[in-house]
Amino acid sequence: MLGAVPHTLIRLLLVLVLLPAQALAARNVILLIGDGMDDVQITIARNYLLGAEGRLLMDELPVRSAAQVLTVDERGRRIYVADSANTATSIATGEVTSRGRIASAAGSDRSIETILEQAEAAGLRTGLVSTASVTDATPASFVAHMSVRTCEDPESIHGVKRYGIVLPHCRQYTRANGGPGSISEQIADADVDVVLGGGSKHFDMPAEGDTRTVRQVAEDSGFTVISLAEDLNDLPADARVLGLFSPSTMPVRLRGEDDRSAERPQPSWLNQLHPYLGKVDMPDPMRCEPEPAFAEMPGLADMTRAALRQLDNDEGFFLMVESASIDKQAHERKACGSIGELQQLDEALAVALEFADGDDDTLVLVTSDHGHAAQLIPATSLFANYGAPVYSPGMVVLLETDEEALMGVNYATNSFPYEEHTGTQVPLFANEVGEGLIPSLVTQPEIYDIMHEFLFGKSD
Amino acid sequence: MLGAVPHTLIRLLLVLVLLPAQALAARNVILLIGDGMDDVQITIARNYLLGAEGRLLMDELPVRSAAQVLTVDERGRRIYVADSANTATSIATGEVTSRGRIASAAGSDRSIETILEQAEAAGLRTGLVSTASVTDATPASFVAHMSVRTCEDPESIHGVKRYGIVLPHCRQYTRANGGPGSISEQIADADVDVVLGGGSKHFDMPAEGDTRTVRQVAEDSGFTVISLAEDLNDLPADARVLGLFSPSTMPVRLRGEDDRSAERPQPSWLNQLHPYLGKVDMPDPMRCEPEPAFAEMPGLADMTRAALRQLDNDEGFFLMVESASIDKQAHERKACGSIGELQQLDEALAVALEFADGDDDTLVLVTSDHGHAAQLIPATSLFANYGAPVYSPGMVVLLETDEEALMGVNYATNSFPYEEHTGTQVPLFANEVGEGLIPSLVTQPEIYDIMHEFLFGKSD
Numbered sequence: 001m002l003g004a005v006p007h008t009l010i011r012l013l014l015v016l017v018l019l020p021a022q023a024l025a026a027r028n029v030i031l032l033i034g035d036g037m038d039d040v041q042i043t044i045a046r047n048y049l050l051g052a053e054g055r056l057l058m059d060e061l062p063v064r065s066a067a068q069v070l071t072v073d074e075r076g077r078r079i080y081v082a083d084s085a086n087t088a089t090s091i092a093t094g095e096v097t098s099r100g101r102i103a104s105a106a107g108s109d110r111s112i113e114t115i116l117e118q119a120e121a122a123g124l125r126t127g128l129v130s131t132a133s134v135t136d137a138t139p140a141s142f143v144a145h146m147s148v149r150t151c152e153d154p155e156s157i158h159g160v161k162r163y164g165i166v167l168p169h170c171r172q173y174t175r176a177n178g179g180p181g182s183i184s185e186q187i188a189d190a191d192v193d194v195v196l197g198g199g200s201k202h203f204d205m206p207a208e209g210d211t212r213t214v215r216q217v218a219e220d221s222g223f224t225v226i227s228l229a230e231d232l233n234d235l236p237a238d239a240r241v242l243g244l245f246s247p248s249t250m251p252v253r254l255r256g257e258d259d260r261s262a263e264r265p266q267p268s269w270l271n272q273l274h275p276y277l278g279k280v281d282m283p284d285p286m287r288c289e290p291e292p293a294f295a296e297m298p299g300l301a302d303m304t305r306a307a308l309r310q311l312d313n314d315e316g317f318f319l320m321v322e323s324a325s326i327d328k329q330a331h332e333r334k335a336c337g338s339i340g341e342l343q344q345l346d347e348a349l350a351v352a353l354e355f356a357d358g359d360d361d362t363l364v365l366v367t368s369d370h371g372h373a374a375q376l377i378p379a380t381s382l383f384a385n386y387g388a389p390v391y392s393p394g395m396v397v398l399l400e401t402d403e404e405a406l407m408g409v410n411y412a413t414n415s416f417p418y419e420e421h422t423g424t425q426v427p428l429f430a431n432e433v434g435e436g437l438i439p440s441l442v443t444q445p446e447i448y449d450i451m452h453e454f455l456f457g458k459s460d
Numbered sequence: 461m462l463g464a465v466p467h468t469l470i471r472l473l474l475v476l477v478l479l480p481a482q483a484l485a486a487r488n489v490i491l492l493i494g495d496g497m498d499d500v501q502i503t504i505a506r507n508y509l510l511g512a513e514g515r516l517l518m519d520e521l522p523v524r525s526a527a528q529v530l531t532v533d534e535r536g537r538r539i540y541v542a543d544s545a546n547t548a549t550s551i552a553t554g555e556v557t558s559r560g561r562i563a564s565a566a567g568s569d570r571s572i573e574t575i576l577e578q579a580e581a582a583g584l585r586t587g588l589v590s591t592a593s594v595t596d597a598t599p600a601s602f603v604a605h606m607s608v609r610t611c612e613d614p615e616s617i618h619g620v621k622r623y624g625i626v627l628p629h630c631r632q633y634t635r636a637n638g639g640p641g642s643i644s645e646q647i648a649d650a651d652v653d654v655v656l657g658g659g660s661k662h663f664d665m666p667a668e669g670d671t672r673t674v675r676q677v678a679e680d681s682g683f684t685v686i687s688l689a690e691d692l693n694d695l696p697a698d699a700r701v702l703g704l705f706s707p708s709t710m711p712v713r714l715r716g717e718d719d720r721s722a723e724r725p726q727p728s729w730l731n732q733l734h735p736y737l738g739k740v741d742m743p744d745p746m747r748c749e750p751e752p753a754f755a756e757m758p759g760l761a762d763m764t765r766a767a768l769r770q771l772d773n774d775e776g777f778f779l780m781v782e783s784a785s786i787d788k789q790a791h792e793r794k795a796c797g798s799i800g801e802l803q804q805l806d807e808a809l810a811v812a813l814e815f816a817d818g819d820d821d822t823l824v825l826v827t828s829d830h831g832h833a834a835q836l837i838p839a840t841s842l843f844a845n846y847g848a849p850v851y852s853p854g855m856v857v858l859l860e861t862d863e864e865a866l867m868g869v870n871y872a873t874n875s876f877p878y879e880e881h882t883g884t885q886v887p888l889f890a891n892e893v894g895e896g897l898i899p900s901l902v903t904q905p906e907i908y909d910i911m912h913e914f915l916f917g918k919s920d
Binding site: 038039040042043046047051052053055059060061062063064065066068069070077078079080081083099162163165167168275371373375376377378379380381382383385386387388390391392393394401403404405406407408410412413414415416418420421422423424425427429440441443 | 498499500502503506507511512513515519520521522523524525526528529530537538539540541543559622623625627628735831833835836837838839840841842843845846847848850851852853854861863864865866867868870872873874875876878880881882883884885887889900901903
């Protein structure tokens with residue numbers, strides 16, 4: 001034991017020698033966001049992909065924390081269920097705002113500076129990778145400012161029509177009104193170095209008051225614009241890159257057998273007369289299968305790898321990587337879709353950890369923005385003994401796993417075509433660089449504080 | 461910086477001096493289980509009790525991990541949703557079993573030794589505290605062995621009748637068949653030092669083949685049997701205590717206003733014709749109110765404090781404390797009930813931490829056995845803009861919080877009188893004594909391993 005003393009002294013001297021070098025070393029943050037990825041989504045994906053005793057890569061990260069999701073309404077009053085716009089704003093800016101807002105303040109349209117903009121200003125490189133449109137709420141909240149998330153392009157800034165309803169406009173942001181333009185136009189003008197994802201349709205229309213498309217504006221302002229997976233392999237070093245691989249959200253990796261999603265249990269007429277009588281037909285069990293449209297897409301890991309190649313430099317960088325369709329597929333009651341997208345996030349994490357490679361200059365964070373509708377329910381009810389048919393009032397998927405077991409997934413937050421988000425706290429993980437930096441529970445705005453302090457030191 | 465060297469040496473010498481003393485010191489484990497306490501239940505309780513930015517005591521514990529819930533059926537095949545019997549068995553014994561089993565093996569009735577029994581054998585004191593019947597699944601799995609959890613007393617061992625259905629018997633466990641008798645009889649015979657909770661009805665009947673009640677058997681075997689909250693205050697030092705404060709589950713602390721639980725949204729006739737038409741009446745918002753029957757009960761913190769007084773000794777102890785009705789109230793769609801019980805668990809944690817008092821001899825763990833039905837849904841749908849009434853197909857509680865905001869809680873796992881458990885991973889927390897002992901994800905059986913190693917050292 002006393003032999004440890006010289007060792008202690010050597011370590012101390014090493015620290016003293018290395019300290020000035022470390023203070024000068026570039027620092028990088030890789031922030032991975034699983035949209036809608038709560039503990040339930042993680043458990044469902046793990047059970048299906050690896051079995052109940054399996055381990056995702058994120059499960060093995062040394063730091064586990066959780067994040068309180070904070071939301072207010074336009075008058076600043078508490079709301080308990082968030083959307084991806086206000087939560088991404090929390091993480092990107094440290095400020096709590098209202099649902100639908102993109103780095104803008106509740107109750108006013110005050111723009112809030114983001115960690116990506118601060119990194120740019122400090123001379124760091126910056127990047128955004130998403131399986132959604134790059135104009136969608138999560139990536140947008142790091143690079144743009146807007147009152148309503150659906151104002152993604154020069155047309156929709158005037159209000160987009162969905163289900164016969166015209167959603168709110170953002171005309172105060174048009175250039176005609178002295179604003180910065182729609183989200184796609186703001187991206188085309190931004191100093192960000194790498195933007196990869198879907199959403200080409202938001203760039204393939206004329207920019208406001210311009211003969212050029214938004215895509216051409218982006219090219220003219222220095223972006224190399226690409227659209228094919230193979231383009232990622234030979235990007236010129238130091239090029240600024242805008243990759244748009246699909247018109248809107250990128251196709252997901254997995255889908256239900258024969259493209260099935262959750263289905264409603266079918267009670268017999270006798271059961272409809274009385275809940276203790278008759279029987280119920282549950283949806284047929286199924287496996288997940290590859291989504292054919294995914295074949296032409298770069299994977300999230302491919303995009304992350306390409307982004308890291310472009311961003312790696314002596315001044316440091318900030319990169320946000322989003323697996324968007326854990327959320328989008330859960331809205332549509334597609335358990336297989338969410339599972340495949342969570343797998344993509346875990347693969348992107350592998351790329352991030354390979355880059356970080358145990359060095360202390362790269363903080364890797366994995367988190368989620370909000371909870372989602374899916375519940376992992378019993379394939380056989382706890383009350384099956386009682387003889388009556390017991391089944392969910394929502395929609396159900398029964399998945400056959402590699403463990404030759406049945407997993408029930410339930411969607412029952414509403415009866416609308418899209419399920420609701422939920423208000424649960426969400427997971428937060430970090431690599432060993434995060435040890436000592438992250439308490440066991442944080443608010444989402446504190447994730448901003450942690451990244452800010454890591455990149456720029458303690459603010460006063 | 462060089463001034464740190466003498467300090468380092470002093471610390472090293474201190475470690476060398478204190479090491480032998482530490483190796484001899486008694487070690488204690490206080491294991492707190494919130495039955496059904498997943499991330500959602502924690503968030504709901506925190507929002508209601510403290511606001512969305514509030515902090516429960518468990519939120520502040522320095523070690524956060526999560527536990528994979530493992531279950532098999534009688535043939536050893538994977539099941540993805542557990543009950544409290546098989547999960548408490550996982551934690552108490554390190555062995556995965558099937559739903560309903562109390563420290564007995566799936567596919568056979570082999571009894572599995574529990575951490576409490578091992579602690580007893582090693583000369584440690586042992587205790588069980590629960591707001592359920594002490595014969596209920598969670599406490600029972602630490603002290604008894606049974607094929608079916610409902611075999612709680614000499615009558616129900618022959619099969620209990622519920623909803624007109626006779627549930628499975630456990631006659632192979634009767635004394636007439638050479639077995640150890642029902643769960644209450646096994647407790648009366650056990651060497652455990654402190655057992656506090658509900659369930660007097662399971663003790664107030666004749667023991668099998670005996671003229672005495674099970675309670676009398678317990679007294680004859682050395683228990684001081686008490687039944688009033690005030691009895692906890694003047695227990696003889698070193699007495700073995702069986703406290704039975706209510707006939708079955710103890711009354712909970714909180715209930716919904718006017719004893720309301722979740723209610724079904726009421727769509728208008730037009731909305732029943734088409735989901736985009738008409739309107740829906742949501743349940744009236746409400747607050748939680750005190751449950752009158754709770755007034756005469758000892759709180760979980762009171763029972764925990766009394767248990768610690770009896771257990772504290774030079775040889776160490778094992779104590780399990782369960783807040784049982786987070787689960788039981790969620791089964792009945794009573795959000796306020798679950799909230800009050802989670803608060804009780806947090807108060808019991810305060811007592812445990814006060815006892816541990818920063819010493820390194822007491823490991824305090826907080827965990828849950830399985831997920832539960834409640835979801836935190838938007839009080840105002842994410843899709844409210846579309847004009848159609850959007851509402852849950854399940855039952856809903858709208859809670860008014862101290863933040864003057866509305867929190868929606870949804871129960872929609874089934875339409876039976878009791879909701880289902882869910883299969884999500886569950887939280888695991890520890891005090892600073894757990895630092896370095898607990899990876900960021902464990903299986904429930906590994907919680908047994910951690911406690912075992914802490915109490916008895918590494919097994920071969």
